[in-house]
Structure formats: structure tokens, C-alpha cells
Amino acid sequence: MTMKLRLSAFFAVLVTAAGCATITADDLNAVRTMAQNAQSAASDAQRQAGEARQMASGAQSTANQALSAANAAQACCDATNEKVDRMFEQSLSK
Numbered sequence: 001m002t003m004k005l006r007l008s009a010f011f012a013v014l015v016t017a018a019g020c021a022t023i024t025a026d027d028l029n030a031v032r033t034m035a036q037n038a039q040s041a042a043s044d045a046q047r048q049a050g051e052a053r054q055m056a057s058g059a060q061s062t063a064n065q066a067l068s069a070a071n072a073a074q075a076c077c078d079a080t081n082e083k084v085d086r087m088f089e090q091s092l093s094k
Contacts, residue, residue, distance in 0.1 A: 006038075
């Protein structure tokens with residue numbers, strides 16, 4: 001949508017700047033080529049943004065899995081420490 005708006009503004013400026021001068025077919029072809037190039041660049045940028053979004057989503061998923069594994073490891077470590085503490089206290093009370 002913004003690309004169409006920009007192109008419309010570009011054409012308006014081009015027509016205004018040209019005034020009453022005659023616009024040749026070569027001029028129109030040059031503008032058409034510029035518009036096609038701009039559209040192609042916008043399409044490429046949109047595709048790359050989609051790929052970046054997918055990569056970010058994958059990275060977030062991996063980070064969530066790592067956090068879950070770290071939390072499980074911490075819980076295991078805490079449980080082991082509690083067992084060692086109980087065993088130590090039992091050995092002192094004997």
C-alpha cells in the first residue's frame with residue numbers, strides 16, 4: 001500500500017515537474033522500469049522479513065526448551081542438595 005502511495009506521489013511530482021513539456025515513451029518506460037524495480041525490491045524485503053520472522057520464532061522455541069531444561073536441572077540439583085543435607089544431619093545425630 002505504501003509502495004503504491006509512493007509511486008503515485010512520484011508520478012505526481014514527475015508530472016508537475018514536467019509542466020507542459022511532452023513526456024516521451026522513453027520517459028514513461030524509464031519510470032515504468034523504476035517502478036518495477038521498486039516493486040521487486042519491496043517483494044524481496046517482504047520475503048526476507050518473513051524468513052527473519054520464522055528464524056526468530058525458531059530461536060524463541062529453542063530458548064524456551066533450554067529454559068525448561070535448565071529449570072528441570074535446577075530442581076534436580078535442589079532435590080539432591082536436600083538429600084545430602086538430610087544424610088549429613090542424620091550422620092551427625094548418630
